[in-house]
Amino acid sequence: MSEAGPKPRMRSRRIAGRNQAGRAGATIAALKPSSDRPDFLGFGLGLRPQHYSEILEGDPPIDWFEIISENYMVPGGKPLHMLDRIRERYPVVMHGVSMSIASTAPVNYDYLRDLKRLADRVAPRWISDHLCWTGVHGKNLHDLLPIPYTQEALDHVVERVQTVQEFLGRPLTLENVSTYVQFGTSEMAEWEFLAELTARTGCFLLFDVNNVYVSAFNHGYDPETFIAGIPQDRVVQFHLAGHSHMETHIIDTHDHPVCDDVWTLYESAVRRFGAVSTMIERDDNIPPLAELVAEVNKARKIAAGVLGADGRNGRTQ
Numbered sequence: 001m002s003e004a005g006p007k008p009r010m011r012s013r014r015i016a017g018r019n020q021a022g023r024a025g026a027t028i029a030a031l032k033p034s035s036d037r038p039d040f041l042g043f044g045l046g047l048r049p050q051h052y053s054e055i056l057e058g059d060p061p062i063d064w065f066e067i068i069s070e071n072y073m074v075p076g077g078k079p080l081h082m083l084d085r086i087r088e089r090y091p092v093v094m095h096g097v098s099m100s101i102a103s104t105a106p107v108n109y110d111y112l113r114d115l116k117r118l119a120d121r122v123a124p125r126w127i128s129d130h131l132c133w134t135g136v137h138g139k140n141l142h143d144l145l146p147i148p149y150t151q152e153a154l155d156h157v158v159e160r161v162q163t164v165q166e167f168l169g170r171p172l173t174l175e176n177v178s179t180y181v182q183f184g185t186s187e188m189a190e191w192e193f194l195a196e197l198t199a200r201t202g203c204f205l206l207f208d209v210n211n212v213y214v215s216a217f218n219h220g221y222d223p224e225t226f227i228a229g230i231p232q233d234r235v236v237q238f239h240l241a242g243h244s245h246m247e248t249h250i251i252d253t254h255d256h257p258v259c260d261d262v263w264t265l266y267e268s269a270v271r272r273f274g275a276v277s278t279m280i281e282r283d284d285n286i287p288p289l290a291e292l293v294a295e296v297n298k299a300r301k302i303a304a305g306v307l308g309a310d311g312r313n314g315r316t317q
């Protein structure tokens with residue numbers, strides 16, 4: 001991983017270092033691939049504390065919000081109180097950063113119990129995390145780390161996804177991460193790994209358009225190849241975000257507006273995947289809400305240009 005330039009984004013997260021084998025009666029069994037893709041929610045935004053009051057007082061034109069799960073996996077306090085009020089008005093989805101689904105560490109059932117408890121309270125439309133690992137041997141490295149795309153890794157992640165889905169009682173949604181290194185041992189492309197993972201587990205995919213752009217630039221492939229390699233009926237959400245271009249490489253910093261190239265790639269993604277719930281993901285240099293609403297509306301306009309006025313035509317279930 002590059003040592004130069006700004007650090008990759010480190011979203012606020014709780015350290016989940018309590019791995020243990022205490023399972024709640026779950027057994028490992030494959031869930032059948034699910035064809036009941038969640039409903040299209042429209043155009044949303046990552047919920048950030050800076051905007052709580054403005055959202056509750058201003059009723060902004062945002063269709064739904066995504067929360068960072070770990071920020072609300074607590075017994076009480078102001079963030080949870082604000083979330084309770086916001087979810088009375090808007091659909092909410094949960095997005096985690098600590099599941100470490102690809103790790104070789106034991107599944108962290110304490111984490112999963114807390115996640116399920118939050119889901120019972122919030123009733124999210126879906127629960128997502130990343131195809132990555134964040135730690136091993138009791139250490140959380142607080143970053144979304146890449147994996148080798150091998151058959152062995154695929155078998156391992158398939159079993160872990162099945163375990164988590166069985167525990168949560170619902171399909172998981174997994175996001176492609178930005179990467180800065182590749183493994184010489186990889187036997188398939190990232191999109192082939194994701195396609196096989198969703199086929200074998202029934203999990204859904206969160207397609208981060210910016211992450212595809214970043215990884216494609218860093219590793220020198222055409223991002224359109226990635227789009228073409230993902231199954232059309234498994235993507236339930238798009239992320240759009242800004243990054244830091246260092247000329248020789250790109251770092252996924254989430255501290256800028258979405259750039260023109262990523263908007264163009266988003267248009268291609270909408271053309272392939274149809275009406276998919278889309279949101280702006282900003283984690284640093286967080287601007288006033290109005291600036292993010294303008295980006296949400298830009299996504300809305302681009303999707304409408306491809307799919308029609310309500311952005312819903314072309315939705316494949």
Ligand SMILES: [Fe+2]
Pocket residue numbers: 175208211239281
């Ligand atoms: Fe993302």
